[in-house]
Structure formats: C-alpha cells, structure tokens
Amino acid sequence: MSLSIHEVPPTDAPLALLLLADPSESKVRAYLPGARCFAARVDGAIAGICAVVTHAQGRHELINIAVDPAWQQRGIGSRLLVHVIDTYRREGADRLEVGTGAFGYPLAFYQRHGFRVFQVDRDFFLRNYDEAIVEDGIQHRDMLRLALDYRPAH
Numbered sequence: 001m002s003l004s005i006h007e008v009p010p011t012d013a014p015l016a017l018l019l020l021a022d023p024s025e026s027k028v029r030a031y032l033p034g035a036r037c038f039a040a041r042v043d044g045a046i047a048g049i050c051a052v053v054t055h056a057q058g059r060h061e062l063i064n065i066a067v068d069p070a071w072q073q074r075g076i077g078s079r080l081l082v083h084v085i086d087t088y089r090r091e092g093a094d095r096l097e098v099g100t101g102a103f104g105y106p107l108a109f110y111q112r113h114g115f116r117v118f119q120v121d122r123d124f125f126l127r128n129y130d131e132a133i134v135e136d137g138i139q140h141r142d143m144l145r146l147a148l149d150y151r152p153a154h
C-alpha cells in the first residue's frame with residue numbers, strides 16, 4: 001500500500017467521506033469552503049479526508065476526519081491525524097480542538113495523540129441535529145470536546 005498525505009482544495013474533498021463523520025450535509029457544505037483539507041491517498045485514490053477550520057488566531061478545530069470503510073483499521077486515520085497535528089505544530093498553532101459524540105475507540109484515537117478533554121457539551125447533538133445519530137446502538141447526545149495544546153502550561 002502506497003500512502004501519501006497532502007493538503008487539497010476543499011472542492012477536492014469527497015462529500016461521501018465527509019458525511020461518514022458528519023451526517024449533516026448542510027453543515028458540511030457550510031464549513032467546507034472555509035476549511036483546510038488534507039487527503040490521504042492510497043495508490044493515488046483518496047481513502048481518507050480531514051477538514052480543519054480556524055476559529056481564532058492560533059486556535060483551530062479538526063471538524064471532520066473520515067476514512068473509507070474499505071480502508072479503515074489499517075492505520076490511515078492515525079497517519080492522517082498525525083500529519084495534521086504536525087502541520088499545525090510547524091505553523092506555530094497554539095491549540096487544535098476536536099469534538100466527538102462517540103466515547104469508544106474515537107476517544108482513544110484522539111487521547112493517544114495527546115488530546116485532553118476540556119468540556120462536555122450536553123445535548124449538543126439533540127440541539128444541533130434533526131435526525132438521531134446512532135453508532136454501535138448508542139444515540140449521540142453529548143459532545144465531548146478535546147484539545148491538543150501545543151504549548152501546555154503544565
């Protein structure tokens with residue numbers, strides 16, 4: 001498997017992949033034009049995508065990350081995450097945030113790369129999504145917010 005990761009224009013980000021991580025097409029279409037996108041290609045074809053938005057100088061949010069189900073659990077998501085973390089570190093970012101409604105393996109996925117929980121946004125998914133989002137038989141209700149501080153105070 002030949003894997004390469006590069007920044008791509010938002011127009012090149014496959015919507016079908018983005019919808020795996022965020023089922024609201026209207027939300028994806030709203031943040032995508034202002035996002036920076038990073039694509040993981042396997043033998044030239046996009047197998048993973050990550051979108052990052054900037055909220056304030058130095059403060060960024062990883063708003064979407066997804067790997068094609070045919071390619072999941074082969075390390076592509078981790079390689080993509082590390083690439084994005086390293087890109088923002090090199091560029092002098094202060095903080096990279098992420099939110100997740102799933103508290104199983106996605107939580108370990110972020111924690112393993114240095115993200116720490118800083119907030120629970122209760123009922124986030126009930127307030128912000130018309131449709132119920134169910135994963136592994138569990139309905140997403142609360143959003144766990146995590147952050148990677150590049151210059152931690154301790």
Ligand SMILES: CC(C)(COP(=O)(O)OP(=O)(O)OC[C@H]1O[C@@H](n2cnc3c(N)ncnc32)[C@H](O)[C@@H]1OP(=O)(O)O)[C@@H](O)C(=O)NCCC(=O)NCCS
Nearest residue numbers: 020021065066067072073074075076077078100105106109
């Ligand atoms: C989250 C996601 C991007 C991870 O991509 P990936 O290429 O499968 O990730 P990796 O192969 O690098 O695996 C990362 C870790 O998650 C674990 N993992 C991945 N998918 C898993 C699954 N379905 N069940 C259990 N563990 C899983 C892996 O075992 C690995 O753990 P390890 O580091 O201890 O070996 C991918 O599962 C995905 O696209 N999910 C759907 C979209 C989504 O929900 N995105 C937002 C997540 S908050």
